[in-house]
Amino acid sequence: MTKVLVVDDASFMRMRMNKLLTENGYEVDEAENGLDALDKYQKDSYDLVIMDITMPAMDGIEAVKHIKDLDPEAKIIMCSAIGQQQMVIEALKAGAKDFVVKPFQPDRIMESIKRVLS
Amino acid sequence: MGLDFEATPEEIKIFLEEAKEQIQTLEDGIMSLEKEHGEIDPESLQSIFRAAHTLKGSSAALGHVNMAKLTHEMETILDHLRKKSIDVTPELVELLLDGIDGLRIFNDEIYQGKESGIDVNDLVLDLQNFVATALDITPDTPKKAPFHPDQTDLKGPLFDASLETAALEIATSLNQNVFEIEVRLNTENTLPPVRAYQVMMFLEDIGQLIASEPTLQDLEKDRIEDTLKVLLVTKTDKKAVEDGIASIPDCKKVTLTAIKKANKTEKKEKIISAKPSTDLARKGVKAEKRTRSSETVISPTIRVDVDVLDDLMNLVGELVIDRTRINSDIQKLHERKEAEEALEKLGQTGNHIGRVTEKLQELIMKARLLPLETLFRKFPRMVRDLALKAEKEVQLVMVGEDTEIDRSVIEQISDPLIHLLRNAIDHGIEKPEERARLNKNSTGTVCLSAEPEENYIVIRIKDDGKGIDPAKIAASAVKKGLITPQKVQSLSVKEATELVFMPGFSTAEEVTQVSGRGVGMDIVKKNLENLNGSIQVFTEVGKGTEFRIELPLTLAIMRTLLFQSTDNLYAIPLSAVAETNRISKAEIKYVDNRKAINLRGKVLPLIHIEELFNLPVPQISGDFYFVIVVKNAKGQVGIIVEKLLGEEEVVVKTLSKLLGETRGISGAAILGQGEVAFILDVPSLLAYVTDSRLAGACCN
Known part of the structure; x- marks a missing residue:
């Protein structure tokens, strides 16, 4: 089963994403900030990471850099708000594969996941 | 009008809880910005910004458009503050605090499942105008002339002829192809510069970018409308390039033109690929989604430490074991087998249950305790607003906010405390000029403190204002017919002061905006007594007043x-x-x-x-x-x-x-x-x- 790590500081957002992915047959783990995500990524392997950008402790961009150091093959999709294009570009430079824009549209998320995992 | 969200009650509950915290973070942050005149450390500013940002994301996901709109504007301002491109002014603080009030109303709307009818647009406009004025741009100023390429008809080459020639030279030497690529991007609900960036990254992967419009540097500065043009030299064939670009989301229309050496402008081939709209599919999904009925009641929640829950579970486990033991012993008694032993065991089990339930009780009480901070934290803002209205300078000092008390007590002391704080500001603290005349610090101090004392929590509200004059109180009570003149004579000073707790009593000569809300001290006293608590007053004319409230730790x-x-x-x-x-x-x-x-x-x-x-x-x-x-x-x-x-x-x-x-x-x-x-x-x-x-x- 494809394992996805959902990283967001708002548990409301994690819950939504978790539900969507679970419904679509993915196995989901959650992390509440970049540091937590890094910690989980070190302990476990994931096929995909869905990463929020603005988070306490360690932001999404920093986390992408660290995860990529850890695993150059890591596949990461950024979750972005309108207006965060510069940060997303930075994350792409650091090795993130794609992004989705909040508020989430389920079909766009699934489209992006399929693309990144293919 | 009812509000329907695409979310389950459980999700809404979590949203509300988080939103409440984020709004509080925002409010605390804005007030410290006001106090420190904008000079707060970057980390704190960052956390305020983050609160607005997260709330924006969550509210948009929930589908509360007004809340998302408002948080977006607040976030923009906080972003400017973070970048120091605008300054903290009293007007800005007022606007942001108005925003906080709006957010609270919206949160309440979600809680109630009903619209309040509040129009957010004026405030949004005010916030926008503030930024525009502060940045010295008028919002009406048209944006930089948008970049409008010829859209479908390729009237001429996309790039300068010299660039095309250069590209062709490179391509020939490498035996590769040259393509002029035009990508029209979807701009709704996406980040066009990032999509363009992804296209460029893909193209860089498969070949050489000779030129692009906009350039990579432009993209990093957000300079793009909806069209990206690239001149590419690659060994990849046309179909593969086209498919590659088309697999990137939001690329609405991809036009590829192969450029050949001999007849470069005449023999352009057009390959147009368009993606089917996903809108219809989305609508289907939306219709299937559960919507929350506006009648759903959301019960109040409390956060419980996971450790406490684990301990509770362990204790319940022990009780289950005890139940099994009791049943087996009762069985033995029924069968008159080993009756003596069974009885003894029953006695032991009884003792054990006693110990376990005692621990359970202790833990549940602990789980029900909340720090008073959850109540106190709304007071700084309230005191600030009240002082402003009463034209007084008041400093609120809070001590012992971490004192814990049963959540039901917290809920019920909110109104009495608010009333006492209002009184302290309205009737206690003097106006600055009067305080100056009395050789007092022109800023009055109201101290709100809490501390545990045996089985009680003691809350004190103390001001350094003018105090309560017993003679004036007594005279007023007589005038209002609450007590006979004869009886007043026999009252001690303390008894006279306590007349303030009599129903129908109020010393304010006129009902002011701040205190005159129809709630008297008698109600305050009654509410506290309903909680098995008590209230006492200590006062000294010219020095100030202290109300001392005693509350039981729990009501349960x-x-x-x-x-x-x-x-x-x-x-x-x-x-x-x-x-x-x-x-x-x-x-x-x-x-x-x-x-x-x-x-x-x-x-x-x-x-x-x-x-x-x-x-x-x-x-x-x-x-x-x-x-x-x-x-x-x-x-x-x-x-x-x-x-x-x-x-x-x-x-x-x-x-x-x-x-x-x-x-x-x-x-x-x-x-x-x-x-x-x-x-x-x-x-x-x-x-x-x-x-x-x-x-x-x-x-x-």
Whole structure:
């Protein structure tokens, strides 16, 4: 089963994403900030990471850099708000594969996941 | 109008909880920005910004458009503050605080499932205008002329001829192809510069970018409308390039033109690929989604430490084991096998259950405790606003916010505390010029403190204002007809001051905007007494006033005195009991046909518990009565009961509303053998006694 790590500081957002992915047959783990995500990524392997950008402790961009150091093959999709294009570009430079824009549209998320995992 | 969200009640509950915290972070942050004139450390500013940002994301996901709109504008401003491109001004603080108020209203809308009808657009506009003015741009200024390429008709080359020539030269030397690529991007709900960036990254992967419009640097500065043009040299064939680009989302239309050396402008091939719109599919998904009925009630939630929950689970586990043991022992008893041993084991299990339930009780109480901070944290903003309105300078000092108290107590002391704070600012603290004249610091101080004391929490509200003048209070009470001039003469200074707690009393010459809200100190006192708490006032003219509130740690479990009368069981809160006494019937005297005794030189009115509930008074045999002496601020009353049963800790159950008027009874308790005892509500009982039966007699 494809394992996805959902990283967001708002548990409301994690819950939504978790539900969507679970419904679509993915196995989901959650992390509440970049540091937590890094910690989980070190302990476990994931096929995909869905990463929020603005988070306490360690932001999404920093986390992408660290995860990529850890695993150059890591596949990461950024979750972005309108207006965060510069940060997303930075994350792409650091090795993130794609992004989705909040508020989430389920079909766009699934489209992006399929693309990144293919 | 009802509000429907695409979310389950569970999700909404979590949203509300988080939103509440984020709004609080925002408010605290904005107030410290005001206090420090914008000079707060970047980390704090970052966390305020993050709160707005996260709330924007969540509210948009939930589908509360107004909340998302408002948080977006607030986020923009905080972003500017973070980048120091605008300054903190009083106007900005006001606007942001208005925003906070708006967010609270919206959060409430979601909680209620109903729209409040508040229009957010004016505030959004004000916020936008503020930024525009601060940045010295008018919002009407048209944006930089948008980049408009010829859209579908390729009237000419996309790039300068010299660039094309250069590309062709490179391509020829490498035996590769040259493509002019035009990508039209979807701009709704996406980040066009990032999509363009992704296209460029893909193209860079498969070939060489000779030129692009906009350039990579432009993209990093957000300079793009909806079209990206690239001149690419690659060994990849046209179809693969086209498919590659088309697999990137939001690339609406991809036009690829192969450029050949000989007839470069005439023989352009157009390959147009368009992606099917996903809108229809989305609508289908949306229609299937569960929508929350606006009638759904969301119960209040509390966060419990996971460790506490684990401990609770362990204890419950032990109880389950005990149940199994009891069943097996009972079985043995039934079969008359090893009866002695079974009985002994039952005794042991009973003891064990006793220990476990004690721990359970302790833990549950702990789980119900909340730091007073959850209540106190709304006060700085309130005091600020009140002081501003009253044209006073007030500093609020809070001490002991981490003191923990039962959540139901917290909910119920909010209004009394607000009232006392309002009073302190409105009636206590003087205006700055007056304070200066009195050689006081022009800024008044209101201190709100909390600390545990034995089984009580003591909350003090202290101001350094003008104090309460007992003579003025007494005169006012007489004027209002609350007390006779004769009686006033006999009052001590403390008693005169406490007249402020009398119903219908208010010293304000005129009802002000701040305090005049129709709630009197008598209500404050009554509310606190309903919680088994008490309030006292200490004051010194010219120096200030202190209100001292005592509250029980919890309302859920109460230490009571149990007694029985006419086959009914009653529990009376120990906090209200002054003493118990056995009184000889011979000592009883009659005052206005009412029983009374002389207890240590004071007249103590007596009343049968049955009289209080209009029940027939039983004949009590013997020469003695058992009397429970209960106290409140007005005095003492002796309640005659049939039999005292002793002290007991009881779990308070509230009575169903279906029972209607239950004056004098605050709840019920279930005792060890399953009997039900009524818990007496002493303040209302005494009010009943003093109002209708023993007026005057108990107050001497």
